[in-house]
Amino acid sequence: MKTKYIDLIEQTFDFPQEEFQLVENNLHFHDIDLMTLIRRYGSPLKFTYLPKISKNIQRAKKWFATAMDKHGYAGKYYYSYCTKSSHFEHVLNEALKNNIHIETSSTFDIDIVEHLKAEGKISDSTYVLCNGFKRDEYVGKIAQLINSGQRNCIPIIDNFEELDLLGNDIQGNFKVGIRIASEEEPKFEFYTSRLGIGYKNIVPFYENAIKENPKVELKMLHFFINTGIRDTAYYWNELLKCLKVYINLKKICPTLDSLNIGGGFPIKNSLAFDYDYEYMIEEIVNQINQACREANVAVPDIFTEFGSFTVGESGGAIYEVLYQKQQNDREKWNMINSSFITTIPDSWAINKRFIMLAVNRWNEEYERVLLGGLTCDSDDYYNSEQHLNAIYLPKFKKDRPLYVGFFNTGAYQESIGGFGGLQHCLIPQPKHILIDRDSEGNPNTRVFAEQQTAGDFLSILGYNKPKVVESKNLRKKPMANRPLVIK
Incomplete structure (x- = not known):
C-alpha cells in the first residue's frame, strides 16, 4: 500500500x-x-x-519571434516589464539584462527610471510606457523625463484631461498612447473598466484633441483586460473589438504604429498547471495579421507588459x-x-x-x-x-x-x-x-x-523616537488665561 x-x-x-x-x-x-x-x-x-526572470523573458521573446516568422508578420515585438509586480532593484537589474523596456504605474516609478538611467541600465531609446491615472505630480515627472531626452517615453492617455496636462508641462513634441476601456466579463459588478477611454470615444477623441495638435503624435493603442490572456471567447471577442478600433484609427492616423496587448500571462500555480503559451501567442499574432490584411492597413508593432510572468x-x-x-x-x-x-x-x-x-x-x-x-x-x-x-x-x-x-x-x-x-x-x-x-x-x-x-x-x-523636552520658559500660562490687570 x-x-x-x-x-x-x-x-x-x-x-x-x-x-x-x-x-x-x-x-x-x-x-x-x-x-x-x-x-x-x-x-x-x-x-x-x-535566473528564472531572464529565462521567462527569453522564452516569451522566442515564442513571439517564432509566431511572427511563421505568419510572415511585418511588425516588431517589444517586451516590457510592468514594475508594479515587483519594484526591487535586483528584479529590475536582472530583467534589464535582456534588452527590455519599462511600464510604469505611478509617480515614484519615474524616480526608479531616472535612477536606472543614471546608472546606464536604460537609455534614451528605451521605451517607458506610462500607464495609470495621472495627476499633477505624475504628469510633472513624465514631462521631466521627456524634457531630459527620453524620446521613447510614451504616456498612455487614461482620460480626456491628461492630454492638456501633459502638453502644458512638456516643452517640445511628444508621443502618446490611448488606453481602451475594455468591457468586463458578465460576472463583474460593473460593465466597463474604470481605466482608459471607451471604444466608441477613441476615434472622436483623436479627431478632436490630437489630429490637429502639432505637439502630439499618437503612437500606440493600449489593450488590457482583467482576466489576462486566456483562451476564452471573452478574450478573443475583446481582442477583435480592439483590432477594429486600431484599424479605424490607423486609416486616419498614419503615426499610429503600435499595439500594446498588455500583460496577463498566467503563471504556474500547481504541478498540474497546463497553459499553451506558444499557441496563444501564435493565435494572437495570426488574428492581428489577418485583421490588418483584410482591412488593408499595416500591421502594428506588438508590445507586451508582462509583470507576474516576468518575476512571479x-x-x-x-x-x-x-x-x-x-x-x-x-x-x-x-x-x-x-x-x-x-x-x-x-x-x-x-x-x-x-x-x-x-x-x-x-x-x-x-x-x-x-x-x-x-x-x-x-x-x-x-x-x-x-x-x-x-x-x-x-x-x-x-x-x-x-x-x-x-x-x-x-x-x-x-x-x-x-x-x-x-x-x-x-x-x-x-x-x-x-x-x-x-x-x-x-x-x-x-x-x-x-x-x-x-x-x-x-x-x-514612534516608540524609539527621541523625546522633545519642552523648555521651562514655555511653561507659562497662555496669555488668554492670565488675569487682566488694570492700572
Missing part, C-alpha cells in the same frame, strides 16, 4: 518537473537544495531565484511547522512559524493559489491538514479553497522538523504586504535571500534583507 508523501505526489502529478526534483528525500528547486538554505539561513525564509515564478517562501492542533474529529491544524497575511497576502486576500510542497520527509506517511498562520486573525490560513486540492503533508512529529515551501510567489506579495513596514499582529517579515549563478553556473546566495526586529517596529510606531 502506497501511503508515503512521495507516492501521493507521483500518483497525483507528473513528477519530477523542470523546476522541482527530489534528491535524497529533500526537495530541490531549480537544482537548489532547499534544506541547505534552511540550515544556513533558518526559517521562515523568503527567496528570489534571479522566481519567488518562494519556506516555513517550519511548529505545532499541530487537533481541533475536532476531522480538522488538524499545522501551525507555521510565520503568517500568510504577512508573507503571501494574495493567498488570503483573493484566494490566490500557489504551488505548495513539503521540503523534507517525502519518504514518510502523509495526512490531510489545514495550515494556520501565527496571527490571531481567523483569515490567516491556507486550505483547499486557495489550494488546487486538499492539503496533504508528511505526518507531524514533534521530534522531526517539517518544512513547507510555497513557490512562484514573486509577484506583488512584498508590495501588497508592505515590505519593511508594519505587519499584522507585528509578525515580522522573514529574512529574504537572493539566489543567482556565477559564470560557470554555480549557485551563490546573499542576504537581501534580515528578518524584521522589534526595534524596526517600535521605530515605525
Whole structure:
C-alpha cells in the first residue's frame, strides 16, 4: 500500500518537473537544495531565484519571434516589464539584462527610471510606457523625463484631461498612447473598466484633441483586460473589438504604429498547471495579421507588459511547522512559524493559489491538514479553497522538523504586504535571500534583507523616537488665561 508523501505526489502529478526534483528525500528547486538554505539561513525564509526572470523573458521573446516568422508578420515585438509586480532593484537589474523596456504605474516609478538611467541600465531609446491615472505630480515627472531626452517615453492617455496636462508641462513634441476601456466579463459588478477611454470615444477623441495638435503624435493603442490572456471567447471577442478600433484609427492616423496587448500571462500555480503559451501567442499574432490584411492597413508593432510572468515564478517562501492542533474529529491544524497575511497576502486576500510542497520527509506517511498562520486573525490560513486540492503533508512529529515551501510567489506579495513596514499582529517579515549563478553556473546566495526586529517596529510606531523636552520658559500660562490687570 502506497501511503508515503512521495507516492501521493507521483500518483497525483507528473513528477519530477523542470523546476522541482527530489534528491535524497529533500526537495530541490531549480537544482537548489532547499534544506541547505534552511540550515544556513533558518526559517521562515523568503527567496528570489534571479535566473528564472531572464529565462521567462527569453522564452516569451522566442515564442513571439517564432509566431511572427511563421505568419510572415511585418511588425516588431517589444517586451516590457510592468514594475508594479515587483519594484526591487535586483528584479529590475536582472530583467534589464535582456534588452527590455519599462511600464510604469505611478509617480515614484519615474524616480526608479531616472535612477536606472543614471546608472546606464536604460537609455534614451528605451521605451517607458506610462500607464495609470495621472495627476499633477505624475504628469510633472513624465514631462521631466521627456524634457531630459527620453524620446521613447510614451504616456498612455487614461482620460480626456491628461492630454492638456501633459502638453502644458512638456516643452517640445511628444508621443502618446490611448488606453481602451475594455468591457468586463458578465460576472463583474460593473460593465466597463474604470481605466482608459471607451471604444466608441477613441476615434472622436483623436479627431478632436490630437489630429490637429502639432505637439502630439499618437503612437500606440493600449489593450488590457482583467482576466489576462486566456483562451476564452471573452478574450478573443475583446481582442477583435480592439483590432477594429486600431484599424479605424490607423486609416486616419498614419503615426499610429503600435499595439500594446498588455500583460496577463498566467503563471504556474500547481504541478498540474497546463497553459499553451506558444499557441496563444501564435493565435494572437495570426488574428492581428489577418485583421490588418483584410482591412488593408499595416500591421502594428506588438508590445507586451508582462509583470507576474516576468518575476512571479522566481519567488518562494519556506516555513517550519511548529505545532499541530487537533481541533475536532476531522480538522488538524499545522501551525507555521510565520503568517500568510504577512508573507503571501494574495493567498488570503483573493484566494490566490500557489504551488505548495513539503521540503523534507517525502519518504514518510502523509495526512490531510489545514495550515494556520501565527496571527490571531481567523483569515490567516491556507486550505483547499486557495489550494488546487486538499492539503496533504508528511505526518507531524514533534521530534522531526517539517518544512513547507510555497513557490512562484514573486509577484506583488512584498508590495501588497508592505515590505519593511508594519505587519499584522507585528509578525515580522522573514529574512529574504537572493539566489543567482556565477559564470560557470554555480549557485551563490546573499542576504537581501534580515528578518524584521522589534526595534524596526517600535521605530515605525514612534516608540524609539527621541523625546522633545519642552523648555521651562514655555511653561507659562497662555496669555488668554492670565488675569487682566488694570492700572
